[in-house]
Amino acid sequence: MRKITTSAYMPTDIEVEKISETVAKITAYPFETGYAVTLAHPLRRLLYTSTLGYAPTGVKIEGVSHEFDSMRGMLEDVALFIINLKNIRFKLKNDSNKEIIEYSFKGPKEITGEDLNNDIVEVVNPGAYLATINEDAELKFNIIIQKGIGYVPSEDLRDDIENDYIALDAFFTPVKKAVYDIQNVLVEDNPDYEKIVFTITTDGQVGAIEAFKHSLEAMYQQMSVFKGVLDIDVNTPSPSSSNEHSKLLASVEDLNLSARSFNCLDKAGVKFIGELALMDENELKDLKNLGKKSLDEIKAVMEEIGYPVGGDALKDSKEQLKKKIADLKNTNE
Known part of the structure; x- marks a missing residue:
């Protein structure tokens, strides 16, 4: 029987099983009905896109x-060589963001990922096939290896690649497989609570548990944009609403100030309430010819409309408001 509650049940248990360096199973429970998939689905997407x-x-x-060229003495044409190269998974040993690696091979030889290992780079799938050259051939090539996330097509890389290089589609993600299973779990005689079971497989560039950590960090970072909402005083007028924007972008004439105060603001170039x-x-004190009486009047009026001088009612909206006011002034000039 479902009970009335005022907050969602907080999961308390997590199990991390390291099946191998590249495979892990992570289980968390118990979640309220619907909460498991709400968390699991974006985490799965982030595993693929943010690792x-x-x-x-x-x-x-x-x-x-x-x-689309071909090379004398190499069994594969260049297009097939490139396909094979993109299937080889590299890992930079010095944790740098970019390296250019030079290779030279003389035939006869079958070249695999293992032959591309050196002091700078490690190939995590050493058995992957690259090319075969005959006894008269010498194969010399340079590879640009970069660190990144997700997938970037070659069209987007051409402007950043040296002119004599062929740009390649970049498959950065080291996550080969990320799946989750939602299972029911019993809590206080209620069988409707849920358990998430993640199974993660990587190609070896990073470990499976490390990949899961990256996805969690990415989720926290992306959600941090909403942190400012927690600090909002719901009783304070919000400048983000259309009505408040209209108020702040209205003329200082609408404040019904005394002629002396208004003239002082007008001569100082202050046209809008938002300013x-x-x-x-x-x-405000630094405005030319603004006396104490006018200062007190302006402060009282601004306090009355919910924007006290020196207050923090605007918070993170200041830059947006400055831009709107600047645009209005440019339009009116």
Whole structure:
């Protein structure tokens, strides 16, 4: 029987099973009905899109001018060589963001990922096939290897790749598989609570548990944009509403100030109420010919409309308001 509550049940248990360096199972429970999938689905997406990995982004082959070319003495044409290269998974040993690696091979030889290991780069799938060259061939090529997230097509990389390199589609994500299962779990005689079981497999560039950590960090970072909402005083007028924007972008004439106060603001170039809302008391005092009586009047009026001089009613909306006022002034000039 479901009970009336005033907050969602807080999950209390987590189990982390490291099946291998590249495979892990992570279980968390118990969640209220519907909460498990609400969390699991975005975490799965972030596993694929936010986990740092490495990929070749460009290749230069001696004697080759474009990706549809062929090379004497190599079994594969250049297009197939590139496909094979993109299937090799690299990892930079010095944790740098970009390296250019030079290779040179003489035939006869079958070249695999293991042959591309050196002091700078490690190939995490050493058995992956690259190319075969005959006894008369010499294969020299450079590879640009970069760190990144997600997928970037070669069209978007061409402007950043040296002219003599062929740009490659970059598959950065090291996560090969990320699946979750939602199961029911019993809590206080209620069988409707839920358990998330994640199974994560990576290609070896990063471990499965490390990949899950990256997705959690990405979720926290993305959600932090809403942190300012927690600090909002719901009793304070919000400048983000259309009515409040209209008030702040209205003329200072609408404040019905005395002629002396209005003339002082007008001569100082203060045209909009929002400009007063952006000022602190010292800035207001610095306005030429603004006496104490006018200062007190302006402060009282601004307090009355919910934007006290030097207050924080605007908070994170200051830059937006400044831009709107600047645009209005430019339009009126």
